Amino acid sequence: MSNNNEMLLIPKIELGIVIDHIPAGQGPKILDIIFQYEEMKDVPVTLGLNYTSKKLGKKDLIKLQMDYLAPEIIQHISIMVPGVTVKAVKDYKVHSKVVVHPPKEIKNLLECKNPNCITNSEAHIGTLFTAIDDSAKQVKCYYCERIFALDELDVVIP
Ligand SMILES: [Zn+2]
Structure with missing residues (x-):
């Protein structure tokens, strides 16, 4: 897949949370986690499956139209699917980026x-x-x- 195609498949967002570098097939598992939280029920979500990734071969990706993901949800994700990247996007730019690992x-x-x-x-x-x-x-x-x-x-x- 060329870079251009990838841009078309993963359009940039103005504001939101992107959960990236999800091992292929694990995206739905993370969605399940997210929707267990009452506060997340109405958040618009995009799930992308099987994107080409330099790092993983294939990866899943989730975009959430919200500006803040609660730390307990990030902890929960880090435990079930360690090693994903959580990015906060503002004005189409990655504002912060953290690779989540399970806490000690x-x-x-x-x-x-x-x-x-x-x-x-x-x-x-x-x-x-x-x-x-x-x-x-x-x-x-x-x-x-x-x-x-x-x-x-x-x-x-x-
Ligand atoms: Zn015990």
């Missing part, structure tokens, strides 16, 4: 799968997981010390 500590976002874990019987105790490696593919529950793969844990939407 994930607070009150994931449910512990251990039925005997205190966080499941005492609701007032929030959950806390810590990443056990740099890629944060595995996390450890602070309370029961059980280790889980990040993608097997369910997310609690506040």
Whole structure:
């Protein structure tokens, strides 16, 4: 695909949030995350699938017509699909750009799968997981010390 074609497929936007460098096929997963949040229900969204990417071969891309994406949503995305780029666009220019990685500590976002874990019987105790490696593919529950793969844990939407 030539650069010109790519320009036609991904028109520039005046104002918005662009989630870029999404591994091909993961775009719908990020949309699912976004629409779990009440505040996002009415935001116009464009989903692009299978664009050519120098970095990834193929990539998905999401454009949101809004000027601010809440940090908890970015954290949520960073956990489910690490390594995507979140860009804020203003006046057709990229205003800020950040590559999101899972945090070292994930607070009150994931449910512990251990039925005997205190966080499941005492609701007032929030959950806390810590990443056990740099890629944060595995996390450890602070309370029961059980280790889980990040993608097997369910997310609690506040
Ligand atoms: Zn636990």
